[in-house]
Amino acid sequence: MKRLIALTLCLAGTLPFAVQAQQAGSTANFGPSMGDREFSLSGSGSSSRKFDNTNFGISGDLGWYLRDHMIAGVRQSINYADLEGESLIDDYWNGATRGYLNFQTTDGRLRPFGGGSLGFIYGDGIKNSAFAGLEGGLKYYVLENTYVLGRMEYQWFFSRSSDAEDAFRDGAFAYTVGLGYNF
Template sequence: MAVSAQSSEFGPHEGDREFSLSGTGSNDRDFNSGSFGVTGDLGWYLRDDVVAGVRQSLNYADIEGEGVSDDFWNGSTRGYMDYQFLQDRARPFVGASLGGIYGDGVKDSAFAGLETGIKYYVQTKTYFLARAEYQFLFSDTDEATDAFQDDGIWAYTVGLGYNF
């Protein structure tokens, strides 16, 4: 009973919110081009184990291609929903996101993604975050199926978060 009482002290409850600030990086399928930046999340707990929110990223990119090498700034805005497993300090999660990418050196387009990660509570409301997302880009719905295989990117995030 003491273990159950201790684990219930950590983490969010239905109605709580979360904010996280993270460092992020991404690369194309072949690891030829990449970017790094910052990401902020603001989420609302619909249940103790389900969070929905909005995520904003700002990135610096180094793009290399056929005879081209340049530096660019870009951003992305997306909504997300995650399901967290376990009710302990370590909380693995899976989820999905939908949003858009825009800026220098990228074709403004929509994307959808799948994500997985873990939150580890170091204090009752403060956690470390690690997340990996696979995002596939598309300009219209006809391109969505092909984009999953051809135009996907991986995005990685490591940061800190807080429930309030």
């Protein structure tokens, strides 16, 4: 078992070198330019071992490149949870609508990004409220205009702007993986 773990770590350690070599040898123009748009579709989900407690979500983004490295956009998320025996309500639906602004590196296939969002969350079993978020992630271009996306957000919720600072300590993380396209 220890040998398998060591081998896995060694192979994973070579991934950045393989990505860098692939970027250096490529003549294709990957990624967007100022004025381009992008659309991405992401998903998440989990279930208990017996599939009696399940949740899943989907998120769609539509963004515009204000500069080669800066994107502003709108993101819509919809989530569903089926929680047997947890409360009087078995099925929960909720959604979140938000605007975002992200900055990303502009060269190569692998593009780290970071930014923030501001929006509103609503639905069953939650208090409808505004939220702010910090986010970061990676895009990896598999084709000139198509990428795989991984993103993590830290969101904090508030009803009034005066509550936002105190709410930061009580935030939540959201993770997503998806595919996107520049056009």
